[in-house]
Amino acid sequence: MSNISESNDSSFGDPPTTSEEGVEMMSFKFEPFRIPPSVQVGNCRLITDFKKISVIGEGAFSKVFKAKDSKTNELVALKKLRIEEKNLEGMPINYLREIMVLQDLDHENIVKLYEVVVGRSFESTYLVLEYCPFELSKVLDDDEAKRLIDHSHIKAIIQQLFVGLNYLHKKFVLHRDLAVTNILFSETGILKIADFGSCRRATSEEMTPTVGTIWYRAPELLFGSEYYTTAIDIWSAGCIFSELILKEPIFKADSDANLITKLIETLGTPNEKTWPGFSELPLIQSFTLCDQPYNRITLKFSDECTTCIALIYKIFTYNPCKRITAEECLSHPYFTEAPKACDLNTLVDLLKKPNEI
Numbered sequence: 539m540s541n542i543s544e545s546n547d548s549s550f551g552d553p554p555t556t557s558e559e560g561v562e563m564m565s566f567k568f569e570p571f572r573i574p575p576s577v578q579v580g581n582c583r584l585i586t587d588f589k590k591i592s593v594i595g596e597g598a599f600s601k602v603f604k605a606k607d608s609k610t611n612e613l614v615a616l617k618k619l620r621i622e623e624k625n626l627e628g629m630p631i632n633y634l635r636e637i638m639v640l641q642d643l644d645h646e647n648i649v650k651l652y653e654v655v656v657g658r659s660f661e662s663t664y665l666v667l668e669y670c671p672f673e674l675s676k677v678l679d680d681d682e683a684k685r686l687i688d689h690s691h692i693k694a695i696i697q698q699l700f701v702g703l704n705y706l707h708k709k710f711v712l713h714r715d716l717a718v719t720n721i722l723f724s725e726t727g728i729l730k731i732a733d734f735g736s737c738r739r740a741t742s743e744e745m746t747p748t749v750g751t752i753w754y755r756a757p758e759l760l761f762g763s764e765y766y767t768t769a770i771d772i773w774s775a776g777c778i779f780s781e782l783i784l785k786e787p788i789f790k791a792d793s794d795a796n797l798i799t800k801l802i803e804t805l806g807t808p809n810e811k812t813w814p815g816f817s818e819l820p821l822i823q824s825f826t827l828c829d830q831p832y833n834r835i836t837l838k839f840s841d842e843c844t845t846c847i848a849l850i851y852k853i854f855t856y857n858p859c860k861r862i863t864a865e866e867c868l869s870h871p872y873f874t875e876a877p878k879a880c881d882l883n884t885l886v887d888l889l890k891k892p893n894e895i
Contacts, residue, residue, distance in 0.1 A: 585657040585664055588616060599632070599735055604669060614652065617665040629663070636734045637665065639711055647702030649722065649732040670722035670730050672889040674778075678718055683891035684785050689846070691888055692782045693879035695721075697868065698729035699775055704864035706731070707768040710740040716774035717751040718781060723889050727882035740768065747820075752794070753777060753787045757801060757808065758858050760794050762821030769858035772867070776853030783842060798825055805854055806833045813857040845872045 588605045594615065595602035603616040619633050640651035650668040657664070674695070677683045699721065706713060713720075715736040722730040736749050744764040750756075756773035758766050780788035789804070791797035802808075807830050808816050816822070835854060839847050849872045852862040862870075873879070 583653065583655045585616075585655050585662060587655065588614070588664075588666070590616070607666075613669040615667040615669045616655075617667055619663045619665070621663060632735055633663075635737055635739075639734055639737050639739070640665075643706070643709065643711070645702060645705045647698050647729050647731060648705065649730040649734075667732075668724075668730065670732070671725055672723035672727075672886075673719070674721035674723070675718040676892040677889060678781060678785070680892040683888060686888055686891065687782055687785070688877070690877045690880035691885060692779070693873055693877070694727075694882070694885045695729060695782065696775070696779050697873055697879055699731070699778065700864045700867045702729065702731045703768075703771055703775060704868060707771070707864055712738050712740055712766075712768055713771050713774075714738060714749040715751060715754075716771055716778065717754045718778055719751070721778065723885075725886070727885040727889065750774065752791060752797060753789055755794075755797065756858070757798075757856055758819070760798055760801075760821070761816075761819035762824075763819055767858055768863075769861045772853055772861050772864060775864075775867075776850060779853070780838075780850060783839065783846070788838065795825055799828070802828055802830050804834055804838060805856065806830050808856040816856070843872075843875070845870070845875055848872070 587608050589608060591604045591606060591613075593601065594604045599620050601618045601620070603618070605614055605616045606612070607614055619629075621629065621633075637651070637654060640649075644650075649670065652666040652668070655664045655666055656662060677687070703713075713731065713734065713736070715733060716731070720731065720733040722732045724730060738745055742765070745766065747759045747762050747764055747766070750759060750770070754774040754777040756766070756770040759770060777788055789797055789800045791800050806812075807827055810817055833851075835851055836847055839850060849862075849867065849870045852870075853867070855861045
């Protein structure tokens with residue numbers, strides 16, 4: 539990707555004024571007032587310590603740059619948080635959650651947050667994250683790379699994913715937006731679960747069900763449950779697992795209704811016997827469910843080994859209370875039978891394919 543000049547983002551690179559008068563900010567009533575220099579940025583470094591190299595990602599809530607830390611010469615990912623002027627009275631709760639959760643996590647399969655840095659205004663707040671050069675989505679978008687994926691690669695990827703999820707879930711953290719776009723890799727092939735913008739601590743209180751990327755959303759979310767668990771991440775991981783095997787998304791849909799139809803076609807129609815409490819879910823009356831009594835998951839994976847299908851079956855269980863956990867996935871026979879997971883050097887060879895000319 540081409541270099542991006544500093545002028546592409548006027549808020550990137552200009553430090554707060556350090557005069558005795560302080561920096562002109564906006565009050566809650568959007569009236570000018572002065573903040574003393576001593577409290578302008580707290581312990582945060584300034585964004586001028588970093589040099590942008592290229593844009594590596596952009597979404598509704600953030601923009602991510604590949605950058606270099608001028609103090610250490612280390613490559614990092616700079617995630618610029620989108621904070622609108624109307625929110626200047628405080629940082630949005632989802633950003634606070636992301637920062638607080640990442641500060642509490644320390645695991646090789648979780649992308650590392652180094653620090654938070656600031657620019658000339660509150661809207662210019664950046665997360666300094668571990669830079670990861672490889673993305674799973676790019677492998678699956680590349681026809682040549684996708685064709686080369688075999689079960690040794692899949693095991694090396696999915697095993698690391700479940701190790702990371704097991705760590706998260708034991709820390710009572712729900713990612714809530716696992717998808718192939720949020721699975722990154724270091725230059726040595728270590729998987730990194732990324733993008734914690736939707737994360738939450740597990741709680742007995744109500745949570746919004748409108749989270750996650752549609753193809754990877756668990757059925758309890760589709761039917762509007764506001765009380766859910768880490769099981770939603772297991773379902774999403776199963777969708778990623780299946781996508782690696784099938785070389786395409788297993789439940790590709792353009793709406794919640796269409797996705798529910800896809801689930802029923804493959805897994806059968808849920809009912810009170812298979813999913814106690816199903817009939818009382820908030821949105822159950824919003825959908826017309828066809829009567830399909832059979833689980834046809836084996837037809838989707840007819841060429842796969844029985845242990846592989848058995849693991850997928852346990853993941854795609856409607857009842858979240860019965861769905862397999864990350865820890866149980868790691869002890870499943872699928873990961874111990876041949877072929878074994880490839881070594882990380884072999885995995886890196888695959889990850890590099892989309893960048894080859």
